[in-house]
Amino acid sequence: MSFTNAQIEVESLPEFDAVELQRLSPRYAPLVLVSAGCFWAIVALGIAIAGMVSDGFGSTLFSVSALPFELGAGVLVGWLLWVAWKSASVIRYAVREHDVVLQTGIFWRKETIQPLSRIQHVEQFQGPLDKRFGLYTLKLFSAGTGHVTFQIPGLDVRTAARLKRYLLRRIETSAVSQSGSA
Amino acid sequence: MLEPAERGPSGDASGPADGVPADDTPVEMPGSPRSDDWQRLSAWALLHLLVSDILRQGQALLFGIPAMFGVSRTRFDELAWQIPIAVGALLVASALLQLVFTRYRVTASAVEIQRGALFRRRVNLSFARIQNVKISEPFYLRPLGRANLSVDSAGSAKDEVEIAALRRSEAESLRSWLGAMRNRSLERSADGVAVADVTFADEGVRNDRSGAVGQLFFTRALRDLVIYGLTNNRAFIVVAAVVGLFWQTGISTADIVDYLGIDFDVIIGGLSIVRFVIVLVLAFVVTIGVLALLSVLVSIVSYHGFAMYRTAERLVVRRGLINRHEIAVRKSRIQTVRLSQDWLDYLLARRNVYLDQLTHAPQGHPAAAKQVMVPSVRLAETAVITDEIWPIEPVENLAFTPLSSRWFRKHAIIVTLLEVVVVSFLVTLDRLDPVITIAAALLIWPALIALVYQTWRRGGLAVVGDLMVARSGTIGINYRIFPTAKLQNVAHVQTPFMRRRGVSTLVFMTAAAKITVPYLPREFARRVVDYCLYSVEARPQSWM
Numbered sequence: 001m002s003f004t005n006a007q008i009e010v011e012s013l014p015e016f017d018a019v020e021l022q023r024l025s026p027r028y029a030p031l032v033l034v035s036a037g038c039f040w041a042i043v044a045l046g047i048a049i050a051g052m053v054s055d056g057f058g059s060t061l062f063s064v065s066a067l068p069f070e071l072g073a074g075v076l077v078g079w080l081l082w083v084a085w086k087s088a089s090v091i092r093y094a095v096r097e098h099d100v101v102l103q104t105g106i107f108w109r110k111e112t113i114q115p116l117s118r119i120q121h122v123e124q125f126q127g128p129l130d131k132r133f134g135l136y137t138l139k140l141f142s143a144g145t146g147h148v149t150f151q152i153p154g155l156d157v158r159t160a161a162r163l164k165r166y167l168l169r170r171i172e173t174s175a176v177s178q179s180g181s182a
Numbered sequence: 183m184l185e186p187a188e189r190g191p192s193g194d195a196s197g198p199a200d201g202v203p204a205d206d207t208p209v210e211m212p213g214s215p216r217s218d219d220w221q222r223l224s225a226w227a228l229l230h231l232l233v234s235d236i237l238r239q240g241q242a243l244l245f246g247i248p249a250m251f252g253v254s255r256t257r258f259d260e261l262a263w264q265i266p267i268a269v270g271a272l273l274v275a276s277a278l279l280q281l282v283f284t285r286y287r288v289t290a291s292a293v294e295i296q297r298g299a300l301f302r303r304r305v306n307l308s309f310a311r312i313q314n315v316k317i318s319e320p321f322y323l324r325p326l327g328r329a330n331l332s333v334d335s336a337g338s339a340k341d342e343v344e345i346a347a348l349r350r351s352e353a354e355s356l357r358s359w360l361g362a363m364r365n366r367s368l369e370r371s372a373d374g375v376a377v378a379d380v381t382f383a384d385e386g387v388r389n390d391r392s393g394a395v396g397q398l399f400f401t402r403a404l405r406d407l408v409i410y411g412l413t414n415n416r417a418f419i420v421v422a423a424v425v426g427l428f429w430q431t432g433i434s435t436a437d438i439v440d441y442l443g444i445d446f447d448v449i450i451g452g453l454s455i456v457r458f459v460i461v462l463v464l465a466f467v468v469t470i471g472v473l474a475l476l477s478v479l480v481s482i483v484s485y486h487g488f489a490m491y492r493t494a495e496r497l498v499v500r501r502g503l504i505n506r507h508e509i510a511v512r513k514s515r516i517q518t519v520r521l522s523q524d525w526l527d528y529l530l531a532r533r534n535v536y537l538d539q540l541t542h543a544p545q546g547h548p549a550a551a552k553q554v555m556v557p558s559v560r561l562a563e564t565a566v567i568t569d570e571i572w573p574i575e576p577v578e579n580l581a582f583t584p585l586s587s588r589w590f591r592k593h594a595i596i597v598t599l600l601e602v603v604v605v606s607f608l609v610t611l612d613r614l615d616p617v618i619t620i621a622a623a624l625l626i627w628p629a630l631i632a633l634v635y636q637t638w639r640r641g642g643l644a645v646v647g648d649l650m651v652a653r654s655g656t657i658g659i660n661y662r663i664f665p666t667a668k669l670q671n672v673a674h675v676q677t678p679f680m681r682r683r684g685v686s687t688l689v690f691m692t693a694a695a696k697i698t699v700p701y702l703p704r705e706f707a708r709r710v711v712d713y714c715l716y717s718v719e720a721r722p723q724s725w726m
Contacts (some may be wrong), residue, residue: 011464013709014712014715015712016712017708018710019647062258067432098715098720107677108675109675109677109681110673111675111677112671113715114458114671115569115718115719116719117718117722118669119425120311120672121305121307121308121311122306123303123306123308124300124306125301126302128299128300128301134443142670143670143693149670149671149691151186151672164306168291168292168306168308171310172291176567
């Protein structure tokens with residue numbers, strides 16, 4: 001292999017933000033809404049039960065003066081549910097030859113690019129609620145940190161399987177094409 | 183062995199030449215362990231699962247003891263004995279569930295394990311990523327002739343596959359087979375060379391066969407250690423531990439004071455305001471002095487006789503007064519070099535050099551103690567250390583792209599608002615004279631803004647060939663040096679406000695740490711991202 005050290009024209013490098021991003025399954029945002037809704041329903045139920053069981057707490061909870069606070073809390077929860085739904089529906093992803101791009105966030109719009117050669121392993125995850133909606137999450141683990149830095153949720157069975165298969169194949173043969181042609 | 187000509191563009195390196203299909207259908211290999219459908223763990227694995235659960239929850243379980251004690255003092259004392267029984271039953275039930283819902287299989291390209299009922303998690307560890315295949319025989323499995331097989335990769339701690347309680351012979355044949363499969367996969371991939379010669383679990387106390395560790399090139403004298411002790415708050419760790427102990431035993435400071443025979447009422451009641459303030463200041467100074475002394479002592483004990491040796495591939499650090507530590511670091515494993523400097527270091531023109539490696543070992547884990555830190559390095563001496571790893575011109579001379587002034591504006595506003603909130607709160611409390619409070623706040627404000635300004639000026643990013651240097655700090659200046667090749671992934675973050683102003687934040691993820699550089703000019707940030715991706719993807723270099 002001959003050694004070359006050509007100048008890199010930075011302007012001519014592929015641009016990470018020129019990709020066409022794909023949406024997740026349309027069932028994902030409802031799934032997130034349902035799971036957040038369940039969570040808050042349980043919390044509300046817990047508080048109501050506590051109010052019924054304990055006399056002191058109950059009298060404050062069910063009194064008229066507590067109503068504005070409860071309405072306020074209700075509005076807050078409503079807003080949180082909206083945020084959960086919106087953040088879920090805003091997620092986009094794209095797969096390129098050498099990396100995967102993930103776009104998340106409503107206010108803090110974040111594009112994370114994960115080079116395929118740095119993926120250690122891929123995990124396919126399905127929570128109990130995901131099963132009802134028929135969706136999977138693909139978690140890509142890179143080295144260090146110990147927790148997931150990249151996950152694509154809301155994928156239906158076929159997309160998840162295809163994507164996982166592609167990623168696994170690319171992981172094993174990460175830079176073969178470059179070195180093979182050198 | 184595959185010739186280069188047989189490798190197709192899609193990277194499907196396994197043609198009929200070696201009979202291994204490229205997809206992940208399970209395959210029966212001649213002489214291989216049974217690798218077809220999902221297999222369950224043997225019943226004996228229950229033992230191992232139980233023990234490892236107990237060990238993992240150990241800390242939490244210890245709280246059960248004071249809990250039992252507490253309950254036995256109440257009128258529910260008969261229930262006290264039911265606590266350990268309940269806990270035991272829970273542990274057994276949990277281990278049983280794990281046993282039933284764990285399956286594993288070995289396919290043509292990976293070893294897979296699936297656990298969980300409610301939250302099903304499948305871990306796929308492809309052969310090329312395997313670092314270590316370890317067989318361990320805990321004492322409770324040894325008499326049964328069984329062993330645990332754990333396969334780990336260089337990735338996060340979660341991607342370890344552990345198959346518990348296999349028959350010893352099964353474990354051994356699986357291990358050698360996996361090793362062979364790994365070597366075969368490595369032959370296909372370009373970064374195979376670097377991956378193959380790393381044995382993950384070898385960090386730490388180990389001497390070369392010859393006994394020599396390399397050429398001595400850097401030491402620290404006692405003076406340096408004293409300075410390090412003074413500039414670092416290691417004493418707080420000791421103090422926190424002592425306080426924690428006291429708190430747990432239920433002795434309060436009031437009890438201590440009584441025991442010592444000090445009566446505050448008598449002392450303070452008789453003092454005038456001036457003397458009271460003097461006593462307070464003295465007490466403060468004495469406390470600081472004691473803490474500083476403690477800190478220096480801890481520093482000396484940890485770093486006495488600090489000596490760093492070098493070979494072509496490794497750095498070895500020896501240090502310690504009572505416990506002698508020897509830490510060997512392979513240079514290629516270093517992910518980032520951190521030059522950290524707090525305000526005291528800045529005044530004394532010193533910095534601490536951290537050589538960061540993979541950090542997925544959680545705090546307290548033995549591997550965490552193997553972090554390499556060179557204490558109290560003079561600014562001009564820094565190059566002696568960094569030259570061993572990644573030669574770079576002195577960081578002070580680099581040209582940094584600064585953070586946008588938007589950052590300063592945003593944080594100045596935040597700080598001001600915070601101060602207003604705190605002052606309003608204090609004023610409404612009505613304990614102190616509102617005039618004095620507001621006057622003090624007005625006096626402090628310029629100082630706070632100056633600190634925000636300094637933090638803004640300190641921030642920046644420099645690109646030096648293949649190295650990135652991120653600068654930060656308030657009074658002291660911190661540098662984070664890492665090669666683009668060590669990046670695991672990179673993220674670009676923008677709020678709508680930032681988009682309008684043409685700035686973005688970059689988040690670099692290395693295997694050691696996450697490095698955030700906020701409010702960079704958007705065009706520059708974009709080009710940096712594209713360049714980093716090119717660097718990682720186009721030139722196959724191992725980050726290990």
